[in-house]
Amino acid sequence: MRYASFAELIDRARRSGLVARCAVAGAADEHALEAVFEAAELGFVRPVLIGAAHEVEAMVSRMRLDRGCAVIVDCPPDESPAAIAVRLVRAGAVDFILKGGIDTRELLRPILDKETGLNDSGFVTHFGLMQIRGYHKLLAMSDSAVVPYPTLEDKAKIVRVCTEALAHLGIDRPVVAALASVEVVNPKMPECVEAAELAAMSERGELGDCVVVGPISYDLATSRESAAIKGYDNPYAGDVDMLLVPQMITGNVMSKIWNADPDNILAGCLVGTRVPVALTSRSAGRAEKLHSLLLCSLLGAPAPAPNPVPVGAADPSQTEEH
Template identity: 60%
Template sequence: MYKKFEELINTRLNRSRSPKRAVVAGANEDHVLEAVFLAQEKGFATPVLVGDKEKVKDMIQRMNYLNRDYEIVHCEIDENPSEIAVKLIHEGKGDFIVKGKIETKNLLRPILNKETGLNKKGFITHFGLMQLKGYHKLLAISDCAVIPYPTLEDKKKIINEGMEALRKLGYEKPVVGALCAVETVSEKMPETVDAQRLQEMSLSGEFGDGVVIGPISYDLATRKESAKIKGYDSPYAGDVDMLLVPQLVTGNVMSKIWSADPDNIMAGCLVGADIPIVLTSRSASMNEKLYSILLCNMLS
């Protein structure tokens, strides 16, 4: 159990993991350069920078990073830097991709290409990890960036990807709370029906050594006191490792409300592809970008 991202950094160091090659698609952007070089300074990234060579070099000089170890891979103005990043991954010259100055749709297009991309499973979802004030450990949250209205089958895949990510971080038996507005099942609230079915799948062993509980409200998933008051009897109440949101808008709004408090930090990446991909909001703080790179390091 990790209480803060700094503990995750210490765990990575204790495992004696070498820095991973972070391929930045669209490296001509100050904040992403600052984040990837800070990650290098902390020992968990080696920058591979895809962009206009002269512009990137000028930026590195202006930011006083010339004495660092890095590689610049030139990208013409009419080229998609993500295509070059994907090619570098295929050639074994990178370990994960970082979104730089590029639109998300352009980042994903080469990754999702059925013939030359990095999507053998055919399913990519967003995985967030939150250092949340008031919660006793880092809390994962399911897709708030990619799949707008996940079906039951999508939710099953999202849980599998989230549990796999948590296991790579060291969680032996991940606990997922399937969030709903209420704890009872109602046909008028389809997400409660899905949550019940997912819990049944968990009880039958479909998620391996992992647990899904639901339907469950946010307060019961994160606060034991609320569960006691409401008479919700579950050993996992107030202690979940991951929240499964019923649809994208729920997770998106939750994460942005959390992020309004500077004490809260959210790392985010895409999982399910052949390699993890750093994907943060354009308004993400430096710490959020830094810890997203850390997260990809530990998942790659």
């Protein structure tokens, strides 16, 4: 199935009856608390707040949030809230992670740790999902935050990981547009050559249950009218499910341009890790943070499980709630 808007995804989350447990690493952060408590009010998230307990309690009280719907996990001064979040994931106690008021490096260090982290697949990328004004359905986009200059091998991995995420959302056999500036294979333009190779790999079934179209320009990928005007004959023109950008900077610039339009809604998270990780910019607005939580809650797909959530910085087997 396809979704016309995030409202339909919210409906899917509500109808599923599943409530994802969200570990907020560095929870003494107003923006993170606003987003996670709003998600809790909508019914698809249960907050697990990791930080200095007295600071988190004080902030929750000052913001007049519903303390009863959250678990607070105390983080001692010599501990990293991200490390505690990772231990809770490994213990099966939470379903995804949200970056709170900590540095991105501090968040990623325990997640990517080769011995005790969450990088089971050995490849982590960023997955975006967007509601763009004028486009008829939600549109995914490949890495705009993690892999700066993906090789052909990297792009193949990105396609596999991101289309698996789309399949988890119920989007079967997604169509991926391998973006370039032209539709011909120009040997002087590596992104065109690699797009054609990815399309060939897709035809051979090497990229999973998806269709890769490319090289193709953005206008032809997203507009049937543009394709008709230019005489571009492809059944998927104007109806793709995902954009595969040639480099990280392309996706980064595109997303920031889209963000300038308040009618657009962007969401994103890390995938390839054992659980999704909501990694939004501190400057991200309320809508982006809320819908990133929605995306993670659906991709985390928790099975119904009783609480309590294990608490304790050193021993995830403890089960006391503050």
